Amino acid sequence: MAYEAFRQIYSGKAPPWFEKPSGLATRPVCARSGAVPQPFCLVQANDFFIPGISPATPCAVHRQIRSNPDTGLAGGVVEAWSPDVEAFLRGQGMAAAAGNSVPGGRLRIASPTRDARFVLHEAMPRLRQQVRLAGTTDAATNDPLYWFVDRELFAVTRAGQPVFWPLKQGRHSIACSDSRGNTDQVEIHVATLIPARE
Numbered sequence: 796m797a798y799e800a801f802r803q804i805y806s807g808k809a810p811p812w813f814e815k816p817s818g819l820a821t822r823p824v825c826a827r828s829g830a831v832p833q834p835f836c837l838v839q840a841n842d843f844f845i846p847g848i849s850p851a852t853p854c855a856v857h858r859q860i861r862s863n864p865d866t867g868l869a870g871g872v873v874e875a876w877s878p879d880v881e882a883f884l885r886g887q888g889m890a891a892a893a894g895n896s897v898p899g900g901r902l903r904i905a906s907p908t909r910d911a912r913f914v915l916h917e918a919m920p921r922l923r924q925q926v927r928l929a930g931t932t933d934a935a936t937n938d939p940l941y942w943f944v945d946r947e948l949f950a951v952t953r954a955g956q957p958v959f960w961p962l963k964q965g966r967h968s969i970a971c972s973d974s975r976g977n978t979d980q981v982e983i984h985v986a987t988l989i990p991a992r993e
């Protein structure tokens with residue numbers, strides 16, 4: 796009976812809640828991050844957006860990396876959740892999408908230390924003024940570690956394999972994450988040593 800009444804009311808046209816509100820359009824998005832898909836976002840979905848208002852940020856989760864003989868990591872498309880993307884998704888109740896944190900598999904940045912201060916010497920070659928990025932994880936895993944400097948993916952390594960970042964003046968955030976959603980983040984300060992004048 797209820798179905799019959801329903802059918803008569805909406806016979807011949809779609810129920811009103813199926814109509815698209817004006818001002819909205821649809822666009823393909825990355826099914827994992829919900830952001831504008833990159834060519835290597837292999838799973839895409841359609842989502843509503845407001846032209847000119849909805850952010851057009853490209854997907855920052857899927858990245859193409861080159862194979863690296865030093866770390867033995869193969870090249871290809873990786874899913875790298877930077878800690879701020881992950882925090883955002885957790886805030887949206889999408890923790891599952893951001894990977895499953897493994898209890899006891901905590902990731903920690905061993906180098907540099909939190910709030911470490913460095914001094915750049917102008918007279919010294921830049922190549923010798925680098926900071927070692929190294930992470931430790933207590934999970935028995937060979938998973939890649941993703942290093943972000945100022946939110947940009949800088950390197951992909953494995954635990955116990957340090958990588959070196961050339962120091963630049965200023966405050967920098969250094970973050971590390973693995974593919975299971977474990978993250979750590981430190982901030983460092985780099986000052987430039989100005990030689991005393993005569």
Ligand SMILES: [Zn+2]
Nearest residue numbers: 825836854857
């Ligand atoms: Zn993507």
